[in-house]
Amino acid sequence: MKDAATRFGYSVNKDRQIDFDNNSHDIALRVAAAEPTLNLCISCGTCAATCTAAKFADFSLRKIILLVKRGEVGGLEMEASRCMLCGKCQLACPRGVSTRNLILQINKALQTSKL
Numbered sequence: 800m801k802d803a804a805t806r807f808g809y810s811v812n813k814d815r816q817i818d819f820d821n822n823s824h825d826i827a828l829r830v831a832a833a834e835p836t837l838n839l840c841i842s843c844g845t846c847a848a849t850c851t852a853a854k855f856a857d858f859s860l861r862k863i864i865l866l867v868k869r870g871e872v873g874g875l876e877m878e879a880s881r882c883m884l885c886g887k888c889q890l891a892c893p894r895g896v897s898t899r900n901l902i903l904q905i906n907k908a909l910q911t912s913k914l
């Protein structure tokens with residue numbers, strides 16, 4: 800017999816918790832030291848909406864910044880390397896985040912991290 804969610808045509812997402820206290824914030828600290836505008840990001844998503852790379856690949860700068868800030872950087876290296884450094888997001892960002900340098904610093908920190 801089908802459960803209620805299946806019968807009514809929707810599914811319930813698995814519960815997910817962010818363990819902020821136990822996540823490693825090493826990458827976020829290093830990136831913020833090199834590019835302080837990391838802390839200006841409000842996750843509005845304008846960068847992701849205008850992104851050239853996102854049209855061709857699974858890539859979202861908004862998501863990457865959010866995960867770096869949360870300390871959830873496992874498996875992020877591949878996605879972060881997809882930025883084409885075109886700079887469109889930098890023109891669109893309402894908070895003046897230096898997005899190109901930010902993604903460069905994130906890539907550098909991820910590549911040199913021991914995670």
Ligand code: SF4
Nearest residue numbers: 840841843844846892
């Ligand atoms: S557009 Fe700027 S403020 Fe908005 S999510 Fe992107 S980097 Fe953050």
Ligand code: SF4
Nearest residue numbers: 850882883885886888
């Ligand atoms: S610089 Fe990177 S993140 Fe920004 S719009 Fe271009 S490809 Fe997207």
